[in-house]
Ligand SMILES: Nc1ncnc2c1ncn2[C@@H]1O[C@H](COP(=O)(O)OP(=O)(O)O)[C@@H](O)[C@H]1O
């Protein structure tokens with residue numbers, strides 16, 4: 004892959020999950036994933052796959068009421084954040100930067116649904132944008148400003164069998 008952006012079709016929920024699983028196998032601790040897209044576009048499904056790829060056996064559900072779910076049993080910790088129900092001020096009060104700035108939480112993968120609600124966006128490793136496709140499936144846009152993640156992305160996609168060969 005040359006460049007920092009790619010687009011893929013995800014014909015069914017299993018494809019969304021496989022993409023997440025591929026990412027979960029290769030992404031290092033310290034990775035921030037910003038997920039955006041309408042309600043139902045597949046953000047949680049992708050993170051469920053991520054959990055599988057990390058070797059997390061706890062079922063991953065949307066942290067809509069808890070806001071942050073922490074899973075510590077996998078290859079690296081997963082912090083799953085969903086900002087759907089929050090307004091800007093509430094998001095600020097959560098001090099989510101603790102998950103990427105502080106030494107207090109073990110470095111992990113931070114996956115944020117409705118990341119566009121963050122006032123201070125952390126420097127993302129990957130921006131994942133999901134959208135409805137006309138055929139009932141989904142489209143995903145993957146973007147990274149960081150070349151290290153470009154090659155990890157290629158590995159993740161080849162694992163997920165979303166591309167024949169990279
Ligand atoms: N690529 C896809 N094609 C069709 N349905 C999908 C796809 N990915 C996920 N879904 C389905 O969409 C629904 C909503 O997904 P979810 O991950 O909860 O969305 P979000 O977290 O963005 O609100 C689920 O029923 C899920 O199985």
Ligand SMILES: [Mg+2]
Pocket residue numbers: 046047065085116
């Ligand atoms: Mg969700």
